[in-house]
Amino acid sequence: MDLPLRGQSPNTPASSSKYHHPYFTPAEVEYLSEKQRGKLSLNQEDKVRQNACGFLEALGARIGFPRRTIATAQNLYHRFHLFFPRKDFNYFDVSLAALYVSTKMHDTLKKPRELLAVSYAVRFPELAAKSKHPGGEVDLDSMDPQVVEHDRQRLLAVERLMLETICFNFTSRMPFPYVIKIGRELGATKKLTKLGWRLASDCHRTLLPIQYPPHTIAIGSIYVAALLTSFEQPLPPPLTPGSRTRHAHEIASMLTTHGPWEKQFHSQVEDLEDIAHTVLDLLIQGLQNPSANTSPSTPSSPVPHLSHSHQQGQNQQHQAQPAPYNADQLLRLKIAMRETEHPPRPRQPLGNADPSALYGGEDNNLIGRNEGTVRFLFGPPGVVGNGV
Template identity: 30%
Template structure:
């Protein structure tokens, strides 16, 4: 065991959330056209999920995983559709809604080549599936490493249902809030804020869409107004620029959603706490740069490996790491 410990080259701790500044630093170096490709990947995941009859939580988690993947790997470095399918495979396993891998690969091929008639049990089908199998398995492994094998997930839909019952909302308002929660997966807000904050923001947007008075959010919801407004801003930005790709966009007109965005921005200015863009240092390295550099060192070193830890293991790891550093200094005679 001690011998293997000496080969740990990279130590990675799970980060369920990133700050606005960290995400903005990564996106500042990317082509804005990547957002359109990301929406295409989300549409692919939604269609494939319907074909395989996955629940909303599985398709939503797949979108969340894809957003995280795209943060660390530019679109031009990864196969778009294969990566989206790999994220769906990981999401189905995390949510315990897994399908046979062969069925997912077959659905992937038929969706990529619509109109093709392939017998699922034929030799031709087997060869077609094998072509994508290794690639998707490799992307699945990369996704698992990116999340540090952290399978803890919280979905906003569960919180939204409980909050709606507590606030005694009608079923129509709760249904709209449910769709807003689903659209939230298509933004980076799920990587920045906890699920219960997203749920409260979805309820607020649903009330605005139905022209209902804003509910008084109890302190027991643990949803500070500043965080809730930040989530609302992200979701409304999605409706402003990518309305056709959203659930709510198919239910309301462009004028309605645009007016909602304008009213929210005006209220933000009048509130005395307008949203300020984070200050980004263009010369500092981003999380994506550090991650790729770590991968490069691991590939160059044949005998080294990476250790993945959760935040709950951090205290134990720090103690062990200090002991190891002290032992190494003693062996070198520096102590």
């Protein structure tokens, strides 16, 4: 008779499999989020989520990480709390671990101590003011070594759990290249595509990237950009005959209805409407709370080694620029969309029709435990080419 491993429950199987799920249905996200939310309200949970995303933005801007590294870190943060309760972790630790894993995924690696030095500067501005480092980083040698080592160990501990949530699958596909390609195919102007790029970046402050593939996020962002640009705006003059460029009104009208574009871009109008409402809610929240600081100031990666004072000057300049829309206008847009939108399309979870059955049993309980042997697979059950 086989005996269980030391510290292992007699009822625990000697070996099990954990599958990586690249995307989750809205029902799965709702179920898992509610399970890990605890006593927090929806508003409190969203506030913590936005604080974490803003923290990652600040870290990425200081260090000079490309947009893909910051966006992936935000995505990893969201995914982590589908499996682990928020009450057991503070968002600083989870955010730092997410950023550390993201640097490995995108070959922009930084050591944990380097990330900690920058995080202390963001969290404790008074320490950064005393620092002589040109980038405003905190000199770790001037801090209590036990505190620094304790924070480093916590970062590495959360990193291990985060790697389990992705089943050690380091594949990452971003929506940003798709925004450029789809914008070109749709005949969008450079200005419209630029706004779509920024909105695709904002999407990573939400749970959208763990619900939809990057090409759907991309076309959804262009759709929102077209709506923002055309809503309550007069029709522009007709374009030159034979021009491939389309006005925002035309793009918004085309993507609002079913058509050949759905097959061409492998997306559906119902998904674009869901993306639009989520992004509009985020923009409304940002207008009502300017400190949320949505959208990077430019659709390019942050400039490496940019001084802290220079960054503050850029941020102040960006915040001084009025938004091209206001909260009341966005609310009117949401109401107008509700009057003509399509009912949500049914989406089946991967491997099981009941999200509570799929994620309420062994598949979820295996994460973060050292009981038995766990085999991590790169795709859901039945997918060809699973890795170990």
